[in-house]
Amino acid sequence: MALTVHVPEYLEDCELVAGEDLAREPAFWLAHLLLTVGDPGEDPERYGVDASVYEEMVERISNPEEPWPVLRVPFEGGHTAYVVYANFDDANNVDFFVRHPAWGRLGYLGQFGVDEAGPGLSWSELDILAEATQNSSEGLTDSSQRLLLLLPMLGDAEIPREARGIVAQALTLCGIRSDAADELATVLVGEQGPGSEPHWTVTADNPIAVCSSSYSPRHIPLALGITPSQAQALADALNGRG
Numbered sequence: 001m002a003l004t005v006h007v008p009e010y011l012e013d014c015e016l017v018a019g020e021d022l023a024r025e026p027a028f029w030l031a032h033l034l035l036t037v038g039d040p041g042e043d044p045e046r047y048g049v050d051a052s053v054y055e056e057m058v059e060r061i062s063n064p065e066e067p068w069p070v071l072r073v074p075f076e077g078g079h080t081a082y083v084v085y086a087n088f089d090d091a092n093n094v095d096f097f098v099r100h101p102a103w104g105r106l107g108y109l110g111q112f113g114v115d116e117a118g119p120g121l122s123w124s125e126l127d128i129l130a131e132a133t134q135n136s137s138e139g140l141t142d143s144s145q146r147l148l149l150l151l152p153m154l155g156d157a158e159i160p161r162e163a164r165g166i167v168a169q170a171l172t173l174c175g176i177r178s179d180a181a182d183e184l185a186t187v188l189v190g191e192q193g194p195g196s197e198p199h200w201t202v203t204a205d206n207p208i209a210v211c212s213s214s215y216s217p218r219h220i221p222l223a224l225g226i227t228p229s230q231a232q233a234l235a236d237a238l239n240g241r242g
Contacts, residue, residue, distance in 0.1 A: 019069030026175025036152035048177030072139035075132035107223030119155020144170035157196035207235035
């Protein structure tokens, strides 16, 4: 039986359970990515995932009659990124947020579903969170899994050339067929070029980078309202200085 996950600042009247066991299944990674930033109509077989197994996984992570699966990425300074499959009777969302037990609030990265919002991470932040030192006995420890879990929140005009190769390698390591991983990685990372958006900048008022996209929860500083020392600690963790 999956362990209950308690997030006191999250929605009331919902039951959350640890979903890290899903990470063992290639079908989960394909479903997670296609249902958020990919094409849900893609044939899973071309990625090496049996269609019936894929359909069972989609049902498993979107069933409103079951507790909501939660996957976690602990990182520096006692922070944790959460991904919640929020399955209401009439809608399915995937919520991304960051939490620290001392904040008393959540820092929202974004959402896929009825009210989509994002992006929530720059490439450098995503890369740092994927490789961050594991400071907890809970959550994902594998860097490829951590990268793919948070990848839907990526939005950055300054993604390095090597990003697609890094994502393709992560896909392969998580069970996606290698000859299809490069093409999928290109779709997931997106295209950059002159005039691309969004951009990430740090202002004089807060050490946490903000996003130029008005659709991003990070158009204002992440976890706005935490103390200056907490904001600095979060900024340090997101920049690999924690």
